[in-house]
Every structure is written in C-alpha cells, then in structure tokens.
Amino acid sequence: DVKVTQSSRYLVKRTGEKVFLECVQDMDHENMFWYRQDPGLGLRLIYFSYDVKMKEKGDIPEGYSVSREKKERFSLILESASTNQTSMYLCASISGGTTFGGAFFGQGTRLTVV
Amino acid sequence: AQSVTQPDIHITVSEGASLELRCNYSYGATPYLFWYVQSPGQGLQLLLKYFSGDTLVQGIKGFEAEFKRSQSSFNLRKPSVHWSDAAEYFCAVGSTSGTYKYIFGTGTRLKVLA
Numbered sequence: 001d002v003k004v005t006q007s008s009r010y011l012v013k014r015t016g017e018k019v020f021l022e023c024v025q026d027m028d029h030e031n032m033f034w035y036r037q038d039p040g041l042g043l044r045l046i047y048f049s050y051d052v053k054m055k056e057k058g059d060i061p062e063g064y065s066v067s068r069e070k071k072e073r074f075s076l077i078l079e080s081a082s083t084n085q086t087s088m089y090l091c092a093s094i095s096g097g098t099t100f101g102g103a104f105f106g107q108g109t110r111l112t113v114v
Numbered sequence: 115a116q117s118v119t120q121p122d123i124h125i126t127v128s129e130g131a132s133l134e135l136r137c138n139y140s141y142g143a144t145p146y147l148f149w150y151v152q153s154p155g156q157g158l159q160l161l162l163k164y165f166s167g168d169t170l171v172q173g174i175k176g177f178e179a180e181f182k183r184s185q186s187s188f189n190l191r192k193p194s195v196h197w198s199d200a201a202e203y204f205c206a207v208g209s210t211s212g213t214y215k216y217i218f219g220t221g222t223r224l225k226v227l228a
Contacts, residue, residue: 030214031214031216033216035218040123040220041220042120042204042218042219042220042221043158043204043217043218043221044218045215045216045217045218048214048215048216050214056215058215058217059217090157090158092216094208094214094216101163102148102150102160102163103148103150103158103160103206103216105157105158106157107157108157
C-alpha cells in the first residue's frame, strides 16, 4: 500500500518558533508538494519540488521554506511561526513523466501557533 | 498563469437527484485535470482524472466528468446522489510541461438532503 507519511498529526507551537514539518513517501515519486488548507480557501500551494534539491515557489511561499535532500523526504520549514500560519498542512507526492497521475496525500498536520 | 475556479461554494441536493459541480481552469494548453473528494475528517481521495482522449471520463463511486476545451471546463456529474456523497469536492489542474505544478480550486461543499 502506497504511503505518504507526515511526521505529526497535531502540533502546537509558540509565535516566533522555528517549525519543521516532515513528509516521507515510499513511492519513489519525483514530485512532492506542500499545501495549506483553510476553510473557504481550498488547498493553496506553498512550495513544490520536482527533484532532489530542486524546488519552486507555489502561490503562497512567504514565511515558509523547504528542503529536499533525499527523494523520499520533503520538509516544510516555518522560519518564525506566526498566528496566521495556524492551518492544516498537507503533503502530497505525484509521479512524473508519462506516469503523471493523481496525488497521494498524507494525513495532514494541524498546526496551531499560539 | 495556471488557475482553477470552482464557482459554487455550497450546493444542496436531495438524495436521488442528479448533481453537477462546476470547474473552470486557466492554462496555456490542455492541462491534466482531476477531481478529488474529501469527507469530513478524512484525506483527499482521487475520483477521476483526464489526460487526453475521450472527453468524458468515468471515475469511482459513479462519478463522471466531461472536459470541454471550448469552455475551459471540467464539470463533475453524478446521475443519482447518495447521502454518503456529502463531502467537499476539489477540482485540480496539473501542468503538462516543465515542472509539474499542481493546484486546486477552493472546493465545493455538497450537502445531501434525505
């Protein structure tokens, strides 16, 4: 069974903390994505990566950075957490090339910044 | 720029009635198109996808969608809705060249009346 695993289901952090959200996939997918999901706003793309050490900004990258040192792992970093980053964060992976297909999602991390 | 619009935030239908959820996209060529469903407290599940060929695609749970290039639309349909279809539905667009940017619409929440 294919898997995308996010390191935490729930997190509570303080304003100003540096926060790491980890995502691991076991499908050897080239493409990995970080979204945040907020009511009424759908899933908004923060960053994506199409290869190891390669990354591109999505639609709302401000306040975030990412790291992809290994193909299976894609980390989202909140450099200095703020209350407006309280949200559900979803990681996804997608195969590339001619097998480009539907996204496989992790279970989500609900982050609360206090 | 790549974008997805789901013009209906909420839709209410009676059980047994037909359903159509609207999705419009903006992209320079024909993109990859997807519909996902998210039940309360659950992750996103792929319903169906369109890459090329037949413009009417069949998916799981009795859903289908039709790609209309002239209208830049990819509407989701179901002939007879079941109470278990109550959920949030997301349309997504994937780029077909370069890096695989993959973005979602804001979602349509479906309510089913018994």
